[in-house]
Amino acid sequence: MAIGLMASIALSHVRAAEPVKEDFQISEVNQAGKKFPQVNSEGRVRVQIAAPDAKYVQLDIGGVKYDLTKNEQGMWMGESAPQEEGFHYYQLNIDGASVPDPGTRYFYGAGRWGSGIEIPAHDQEFYALKVVPHGLVSELNYYSGITGKWRRCFVYTPPCYESNIDKRYPVLYLQHGSFEDETGWPGQGKAALILDNLIAEGKAKPMIIVMDNGYAFRAEDEQTTTSSSRPNMVFEEVMIDEIIPLIENRFRTIDHRESRAIAGLSMGANQTMRIVMNNLDKFAYYGGFSGTANYPSATDIDAENFLGGVFSNGERLNDQIKVLWLGVGTTEPDVFQLSIGAFRKMLQKQGIKHYYYESPDTAHEWLTWRRSLYQYTQLLFQ
Amino acid sequence: MAIGLMASIALSHVRAAEPVKEDFQISEVNQAGKKFPQVNSEGRVRVQIAAPDAKYVQLDIGGVKYDLTKNEQGMWMGESAPQEEGFHYYQLNIDGASVPDPGTRYFYGAGRWGSGIEIPAHDQEFYALKVVPHGLVSELNYYSGITGKWRRCFVYTPPCYESNIDKRYPVLYLQHGSFEDETGWPGQGKAALILDNLIAEGKAKPMIIVMDNGYAFRAEDEQTTTSSSRPNMVFEEVMIDEIIPLIENRFRTIDHRESRAIAGLSMGANQTMRIVMNNLDKFAYYGGFSGTANYPSATDIDAENFLGGVFSNGERLNDQIKVLWLGVGTTEPDVFQLSIGAFRKMLQKQGIKHYYYESPDTAHEWLTWRRSLYQYTQLLFQ
Numbered sequence: 001m002a003i004g005l006m007a008s009i010a011l012s013h014v015r016a017a018e019p020v021k022e023d024f025q026i027s028e029v030n031q032a033g034k035k036f037p038q039v040n041s042e043g044r045v046r047v048q049i050a051a052p053d054a055k056y057v058q059l060d061i062g063g064v065k066y067d068l069t070k071n072e073q074g075m076w077m078g079e080s081a082p083q084e085e086g087f088h089y090y091q092l093n094i095d096g097a098s099v100p101d102p103g104t105r106y107f108y109g110a111g112r113w114g115s116g117i118e119i120p121a122h123d124q125e126f127y128a129l130k131v132v133p134h135g136l137v138s139e140l141n142y143y144s145g146i147t148g149k150w151r152r153c154f155v156y157t158p159p160c161y162e163s164n165i166d167k168r169y170p171v172l173y174l175q176h177g178s179f180e181d182e183t184g185w186p187g188q189g190k191a192a193l194i195l196d197n198l199i200a201e202g203k204a205k206p207m208i209i210v211m212d213n214g215y216a217f218r219a220e221d222e223q224t225t226t227s228s229s230r231p232n233m234v235f236e237e238v239m240i241d242e243i244i245p246l247i248e249n250r251f252r253t254i255d256h257r258e259s260r261a262i263a264g265l266s267m268g269a270n271q272t273m274r275i276v277m278n279n280l281d282k283f284a285y286y287g288g289f290s291g292t293a294n295y296p297s298a299t300d301i302d303a304e305n306f307l308g309g310v311f312s313n314g315e316r317l318n319d320q321i322k323v324l325w326l327g328v329g330t331t332e333p334d335v336f337q338l339s340i341g342a343f344r345k346m347l348q349k350q351g352i353k354h355y356y357y358e359s360p361d362t363a364h365e366w367l368t369w370r371r372s373l374y375q376y377t378q379l380l381f382q
Numbered sequence: 383m384a385i386g387l388m389a390s391i392a393l394s395h396v397r398a399a400e401p402v403k404e405d406f407q408i409s410e411v412n413q414a415g416k417k418f419p420q421v422n423s424e425g426r427v428r429v430q431i432a433a434p435d436a437k438y439v440q441l442d443i444g445g446v447k448y449d450l451t452k453n454e455q456g457m458w459m460g461e462s463a464p465q466e467e468g469f470h471y472y473q474l475n476i477d478g479a480s481v482p483d484p485g486t487r488y489f490y491g492a493g494r495w496g497s498g499i500e501i502p503a504h505d506q507e508f509y510a511l512k513v514v515p516h517g518l519v520s521e522l523n524y525y526s527g528i529t530g531k532w533r534r535c536f537v538y539t540p541p542c543y544e545s546n547i548d549k550r551y552p553v554l555y556l557q558h559g560s561f562e563d564e565t566g567w568p569g570q571g572k573a574a575l576i577l578d579n580l581i582a583e584g585k586a587k588p589m590i591i592v593m594d595n596g597y598a599f600r601a602e603d604e605q606t607t608t609s610s611s612r613p614n615m616v617f618e619e620v621m622i623d624e625i626i627p628l629i630e631n632r633f634r635t636i637d638h639r640e641s642r643a644i645a646g647l648s649m650g651a652n653q654t655m656r657i658v659m660n661n662l663d664k665f666a667y668y669g670g671f672s673g674t675a676n677y678p679s680a681t682d683i684d685a686e687n688f689l690g691g692v693f694s695n696g697e698r699l700n701d702q703i704k705v706l707w708l709g710v711g712t713t714e715p716d717v718f719q720l721s722i723g724a725f726r727k728m729l730q731k732q733g734i735k736h737y738y739y740e741s742p743d744t745a746h747e748w749l750t751w752r753r754s755l756y757q758y759t760q761l762l763f764q
Contacts, residue, residue: 049481051477051478051479053437094476096434097476098484099476102480102482106482136520137520138518138521139521141511141516162633250544
């Protein structure tokens with residue numbers, strides 16, 4: 001391929017020490033018809049953009065910047081170091097402007113809509129789009145009196161939902177992390193495909209999944225906020241008083257604690273642990289993906305005082321929580337490993353049963369959370 | 383506001399001849415927390431982007447480029463001439479790179495995911511998000527044997543759909559235009575909000591709306607395509623043999639021609655006119671928004687030969703088609719006005735009843751089509 005050849009010549013002198021494997025494929029997250037970005041078998045990301053008058057263009061993946069090289073036609077091209085399997089957010093830097101790559105579809109993360117790249121994972125079959133029955137993902141707008149704002153959730157209903165019109169289903173409430181929103185799980189999280197595949201194989205019970213936005217502030221608090229203060233989040237109130245009643249009313253749910261689960265990633269793991277422990281009459285399943293409510297602390301937890309002492313009676317909690325599930329990626333930063341470790345140490349001391357999963361070779365990113373969802377949902381509503 | 387003041391000083395000498403009204407508001411299509419782009423009461427669009435090392439930055443709305451000015455902090459800012467009411471696609475040009483503005487949400491149009499801007503329209507109430515019951519918009523993935531590809535549609539179900547589980551609903555199949563896709567109507571088209579509001583006011587019957595992708599090619603044709611040839615579209619076959627059976631099977635529809643409507647904009651108007659006229663056993667309502675099947679021709683139409691002579695017997699067609707609806711924006715390019723005019727002349731000659739709507743002061747853009755949908759759907763399934 002002419003472009004590939006040109007690139008390998010242009011870049012050969014600057015990257016002599018690290019030869020780049022020329023087996024790049026068009027990325028699966030590209031916009032229809034766009035030839036770049038591409039990914040090779042080493043997990044390198046190659047981007048290309050026309051910017052004839054630019055001084056410099058860089059590929060910025062998670063804050064690490066890679067310089068691109070311009071050819072005579074004003075086309076910039078270059079590639080990253082090998083990336084870990086799974087999904088990563090990235091941007092282009094054109095003469096100091098951080099902008100999305102016009103080649104990709106866009107995803108909300110890092111507090112912005114921006115580019116994403118998918119490094120094919122060795123286990124990607126579990127979230128692949130396959131010829132199996134597919135559920136629906138529905139977008140629902142609702143007015144929230146607590147926040148004085150319109151909010152939105154996405155609701156996955158399983159493939160059999162429309163044909164079994166008398167059947168009612170259990171519900172999983174599933175939350176994103178910080179600087180993400182309600183589009184994370186149905187988008188880059190691939191929640192619907194993971195459940196479609198699990199349900200088709202009989203490995204998970206058909207369930208409804210509700211994906212809402214974890215950011216929620218009282219209207220009056222937001223108005224009085226100064227730049228140096230941040231209002232308290234009221235997501236727990238929105239979840240209990242608004243989201244759950246909305247879903248119970250609109251969908252054919254089973255209104256019982258043993259048919260209601262909750263889970264979240266990172267900030268969402270912290271939030272949902274507080275919600276479940278404050279509302280044990282409503283939930284019997286908890287999943288914490290890369291996060292616990294003691295984050296970021298790595299110090300020993302005093303069960304008598306932590307979250308109102310809910311962990312102080314291990315036997316009672318073992319009766320109440322049918323599945324307490326924790327997961328983390330093996331290459332996540334220490335702060336996650338250590339705070340989750342301190343939390344588990346407390347659980348062990350209290351004799352509280354729990355599942356613990358390590359996602360091999362993944363960081364604080366979506367492949368860790370896709371795998372966590374895949375593991376966790378198989379244990380629900382059994 | 384400091385930034386606004388600075389801008390008016392910086393730009394005052396270059397735009398002395400056309401003073402800019404300093405009443406800019408944050409655009410409704412911005413990403414959460416982003417202060418730019420903004421729109422003023424003249425319909426000017428003001429953008430801002432940090433690009434400290436750029437030689438030039440331009441705002442590009444529909445191919446018309448406006449130069450921005452850099453301040454000492456490396457922040458570029460500037461604004462467009464006044465724009466027409468409604469939605470427009472735009473990009474930024476940074477040293478020759480055409481990229482989305484990091485301030486906006488993104489929309490698919492002009493063959494790409496890119497920025498959009500909304501100039502508040504005097505009649506925007508009909509598509510505003512209001513405290514009325516809201517329908518769901520569901521995303522459905524399906525495998526198409528005809529094209530050998532996975533395809534996707536969005537399905538609007540009216541607010542009452544979940545509570546009336548024995549009720550069946552009529553269906554409108556609604557298509558986008560060229561270089562757009564199935565996200566156009568549920569996104570910038572605001573189809574769900576338009577119907578939610580109409581249904582709440584009792585002005586439209588509750589209906590299902592199916593929004594699919596009008597681009598469809600046979601797998602074998604795509605493989606043999608060279609750069610100089612383009613395969614034939616097979617969207618009609620996909621619609622009749624795949625999409626309609628899929629929807630009939632999955633949703634509670636009324637399987638009868640008088641409960642099935644079709645409409646499209648521009649390319650979609652052309653496509654759906656062919657589909658309805660070839661399948662009068664399946665549809666009784668047609669809506670052509672800014673397009674007809676004789677496009678781009680302005681010459682007289684011979685009813686005996688056009689579309690297989692279906693218009694030759696006006697009396698028979700008047701019996702078969704309950705609503706034949708045409709609409710166009712008053713500022714659309716001549717080619718649309720003239721081809722639609724030639725089509726209407728033929729209808730009149732044949733004595734074929736039809737509705738004709740002109741959207742005041744709108745171009746070949748989404749406000750024309752939002753208004754068309756608003757008008758057309760009030761006439762359906764009565």
